[in-house]
Amino acid sequence: MFKILVSDPISRDGLEPLLEADNIEIVQKKASEEEDLTQYDALFVRSATKVTAELMNQMPNLKIIARAGVGVDNIDVEQATRKGIIVINAPDGNTISTAEHTFAMIASLVRHIPQANMSVKNREWKRTAFVGSELYGKTLGIVGLGRIGTELAGRAKAFGMRVAVFDPFLTKERSEKIGVEKHSLDELLSSADIITVHTPLTKETKGILNHETIGRTKEGVYLVNCARGGIIDEEALCTYLENGHVRGVALDVFEVEPPEHTRLLEFEQVIATPHLGASTKEAQLNVAYQVSQEVLLFVQGKQVTTSINLPAMSEEAYRKVAPYDGLAQRIGTFLSQLMNEPIRSIEVEYEGSAAEIETSYVTKSLIASFLKQRMDININTVNAGVLARERGIQFIEKVSDRHSGYSSSMTVTINGEHSSSEIKGTFIPHFGERIISINGFSIDFHPSGHLLFVQHTDVPGVIGNVGKILGDHAVNIATMQVGRKEKGGEAIMMLSFDKPLEETTLSSLKGLEEIVTIKAIEL
Numbered sequence: 001m002f003k004i005l006v007s008d009p010i011s012r013d014g015l016e017p018l019l020e021a022d023n024i025e026i027v028q029k030k031a032s033e034e035e036d037l038t039q040y041d042a043l044f045v046r047s048a049t050k051v052t053a054e055l056m057n058q059m060p061n062l063k064i065i066a067r068a069g070v071g072v073d074n075i076d077v078e079q080a081t082r083k084g085i086i087v088i089n090a091p092d093g094n095t096i097s098t099a100e101h102t103f104a105m106i107a108s109l110v111r112h113i114p115q116a117n118m119s120v121k122n123r124e125w126k127r128t129a130f131v132g133s134e135l136y137g138k139t140l141g142i143v144g145l146g147r148i149g150t151e152l153a154g155r156a157k158a159f160g161m162r163v164a165v166f167d168p169f170l171t172k173e174r175s176e177k178i179g180v181e182k183h184s185l186d187e188l189l190s191s192a193d194i195i196t197v198h199t200p201l202t203k204e205t206k207g208i209l210n211h212e213t214i215g216r217t218k219e220g221v222y223l224v225n226c227a228r229g230g231i232i233d234e235e236a237l238c239t240y241l242e243n244g245h246v247r248g249v250a251l252d253v254f255e256v257e258p259p260e261h262t263r264l265l266e267f268e269q270v271i272a273t274p275h276l277g278a279s280t281k282e283a284q285l286n287v288a289y290q291v292s293q294e295v296l297l298f299v300q301g302k303q304v305t306t307s308i309n310l311p312a313m314s315e316e317a318y319r320k321v322a323p324y325d326g327l328a329q330r331i332g333t334f335l336s337q338l339m340n341e342p343i344r345s346i347e348v349e350y351e352g353s354a355a356e357i358e359t360s361y362v363t364k365s366l367i368a369s370f371l372k373q374r375m376d377i378n379i380n381t382v383n384a385g386v387l388a389r390e391r392g393i394q395f396i397e398k399v400s401d402r403h404s405g406y407s408s409s410m411t412v413t414i415n416g417e418h419s420s421s422e423i424k425g426t427f428i429p430h431f432g433e434r435i436i437s438i439n440g441f442s443i444d445f446h447p448s449g450h451l452l453f454v455q456h457t458d459v460p461g462v463i464g465n466v467g468k469i470l471g472d473h474a475v476n477i478a479t480m481q482v483g484r485k486e487k488g489g490e491a492i493m494m495l496s497f498d499k500p501l502e503e504t505t506l507s508s509l510k511g512l513e514e515i516v517t518i519k520a521i522e523l
């Protein structure tokens with residue numbers, strides 16, 4: 001049974017795909033109120049639940065965190081990645097709702113609607129107290145022209161506004177296509193009548209509007225934040241509201257939510273809503289449905305498409321990757337058992353059609369399979385890279401235009417402190433994964449089951465001696481492959497059996513003087 005904890009209010013209609021599925025159980029309860037968190041495989045949140053390392057430690061079976069919305073700053077994504085927990089979101093389900101809410105806040109701000117509303121409800125009729133401004137002809141400055149910023153720009157232009165944009169990742173071509181003016185932050189600050197921010201909360205965007213930058217805005221500017229608290233510094237807002245430089249502020253988000261200690265709410269010129277940008281029936285249905293569909297894919301063993309910490313891959317792309325994913329897992333597992341020493345680096349070179357797939361995913365799968373043999377924590381393509389780097393293991397990925405006789409291949413080299421091992425493999429439709437070379441010795445076998453790798457001096461009688469010892473221990477050889485580089489040097493044997501070799505059999509084999517290396521490999 002795949003158990004899902006829904007910790008924030010999420011549209012039940014949007015959860016329909018999961019509610020209808022077999023072997024999926026959904027519990028709607030705040031994580032902080034759930035006594036047994038160990039039972040859950042998935043956690044659904046919005047912005048209220050803080051998915052901290054501590055919470056994840058209480059959920060050892062957690063495999064996927066689904067954010068029914070855009071911003072994931074309430075989730076310790078780095079920790080989730082370290083733990084091999086996939087984080088997904090619903091990137092565009094609430095875009096329109098948030099853009100509309102922002103525009104409503106802008107219109108309310110410049111016409112003092114909330115204040116006028118309160119006045120009339122207090123039985124006042126102060127028509128001259130609430131003289132506002134038109135939006136027509138004014139300049140709207142948008143910081144961050146992503147999904148929401150773009151939708152907002154269209155609405156502002158429909159109201160006859162000029163739209164100035166600062167977004168370091170915005171191309172000139174795109175700005176011209178949308179019909180907005182691309183500016184530096186400085187130019188935007190000095191020219192905009194109203195400034196609104198629509199970026200994620202990151203190290204770069206935190207306090208992008210602060211004491212210094214707000215000081216460079218026009219006298220009487222309006223500021224709007226319907227993105228994330230902290231993008232506009234709240235203390236700086238208080239300063240500029242007090243001295244009148246900022247005429248009004250509209251906030252849907254706060255540095256701390258709910259905002260208990262901020263002075264901002266004391267100002268008449270501040271209008272505020274409780275993080276309502278995505279709070280529409282339509283947005284909530286969209287985001288819940290999107291994450292439900294993603295988790296359903298995950299449960300079915302398919303690729304999720306809105307992962308924050310895993311290379312996004314379509315089903316079609318994964319179909320091309322799958323054969324090499326399987327090959328990588330087998331090679332990684334094989335090499336991890338072949339080498340028992342500290343590892344410095346893992347190199348993977350892709351050739352032929354293997355070079356045309358999503359190689360980063362396959363490389364992570366290889367690393368995960370290699371490390372999995374050595375660590376007792378959950379390792380997968382999500383955290384393999386992080387865990388390898390933390391152990392000082394470099395991984396190098398190469399794509400070669402060389403063709404070594406096979407239509408595709410991947411060559412894996414593991415460099416240890418004392419030695420290196422190299423395996424070359426390929427995937428042949430209807431034959432499956434094949435290992436075609438080990439440490440430069442040509443061979444050809446399917447890496448599966450109970451195997452024995454033997455590297456030995458290439459002299460008469462070795463194969464017979466190995467065969468005799470196996471016979472003496474009543475071991476039946478299922479398959480046997482031999483390979484060498486040149487006459488009279490060294491050679492290898494690759495054998496497979498119907499069951500694992502006993503330790504006593506291995507010890508007897510190790511006693512043969514022609515044996516250089518002998519390893520039992522379980523795949």
Ligand SMILES: NC(=O)C1=CN([C@@H]2O[C@H](COP(=O)(O)OP(=O)(O)OC[C@H]3O[C@@H](n4cnc5c(N)ncnc54)[C@H](O)[C@@H]3O)[C@@H](O)[C@H]2O)C=CC1
Nearest residue numbers: 070071144145146147148167169198199200226227277278
């Ligand atoms: N109030 C609410 O209920 C909601 C708030 N949000 C917030 O709005 C944010 C934006 O949402 P979307 O537009 O969907 O995200 P998005 O990822 O489509 O757009 C973000 C834009 O910010 C730009 N950006 C990033 N760093 C920047 C910087 N240093 N300076 C200027 N621009 C920068 C990016 O280039 C991108 O164009 C989300 O991250 C979320 O925090 C989103 C939905 C609802």
Ligand SMILES: O=C(O)C(=O)COP(=O)(O)O
Nearest residue numbers: 046047048069070071278
């Ligand atoms: O999607 C986002 O980033 C939001 O901020 C929406 O927040 P919510 O899901 O309404 O708590």
